[in-house]
Amino acid sequence: MVLFPNAKINLGLKILRKRPDGFHDIETVFYPVPLCDSLEYIYTDSTDFQDDLTNFSESAVKKLVTDSGKPVYFSISGLPVAGDPSDNLLLKTLNVFEASFGLKSGVRMHLHKAIPMGAGLGGGSADAAFLLKQLWYDHNEPCSFEELVQLATAIGSDCPFFLHNSPMFGSGKGEVLTKMELDLNKLQIVIIKPEISVPTKAAYESVVPDDEPSRLLTLLQAPITSWQTKVTNDFEVSVFKNYPAIAEIKKKLINMGAFYTAMSGSGSAVFALFNRNAEIDLSPFNDCFRFHKEL
Template structure:
């Protein structure tokens, strides 16, 4: 059985407070976009995991897909072994939710393979134990995310027919470093209200991480400006970076990006 976990972008991202557990309260709008990994699982005599494409940092035992399997085995005894292969096309640590998407889609695949018949809310509960963004990928539709990112509310976001450009300059920004530069504060705008009117996005839809990351990494700030110069009606860093995306009403003219950059273009 195969699935294609997709990336996400953040339309606005406010860090509103720091919690007593060390996490931060956020408010953002997450939207799925058509950049995909490929995840295959088959029943096997022994559980194994392999990957191709972008390298996955860390020990295999810490991979979120295997942690998802362990979570299910904790509550459902006698689950079969799986042979798992993941092809990574979404860059890791790029603000695109690639690892979280793999975990969320893994839970959905296992739910089907094992005939568990778990409803989405149940899968979202498991996903929240794996990571803050993981629950988003269960339903995989535009959502306002609050709390650590696990409190989800549906929102209508119509990007159909738009053109998307994602640019990652291959700069790694750890989540810890990104949050270290942020001073939490309450949002000055209602993100839901702003998203309802695209004419407000450029001026009012803000990613709070940009204020500290752009001075430290001017290449990332330049990419955002380049996307606006190319005709984007909205451009921003996604998540904690370093990927910057641009949204266009129509496909722009060809742009020569540095060969060291990861570049994705596609229709929405």
């Protein structure tokens, strides 16, 4: 089975308050974009590590185990993935699913990363959510979809969105979702990520919460040409101060004629929405990760 988890952008992001559990209440609009990882997995009963290396020669294979001891053979290629494989959200997903419903066997997985980490694009959450949903299908849907969404919150706050994978207004920690009608298919999207990454924890520690409601749903119903001054990301004030190179990317994209540009999540990626017929020169960003496609 091959899955293609896609990235997301945030259209506006309001930090309302810090919660007793240490997280923050937010308001944002999640929108899926066609920048995708690929995740290949198969079930295996083999406990012989060497037998499970055949199709995973692109990078070193790590032998892990689920909480119940089932083997997990995991390899990664593509863009760099920081951290120990045992801390990857994919293993957490297997454990969360197994704890509730069991797992019919061990798993071999290969993840090819195309969504950069530390970008605010939700790549890790997307990988986890796509795997969780497919496990649900593979095990004959052992719970309702609504219960699956609740299970996803135990993996990550953005994971419930990727189970729906359509435009959603997010509140709470981002896991309380309301479907909304928003179609950007007549536009081009550009995503630029500099080499620097913004630690999510540090971004939240630097932001100043504001209890004033965002009015995002109303603002996004207005013409896109009005969004730039009204649909804002609260992280930008502190992140741009600490990382002026990210602010400079946004400035360049605005000067190139984007309808709307903003940082996604807590950064460091900046996205821009252009008219479908616009001619876009990305050479000013040759030292950055670049993505350009029609929505």
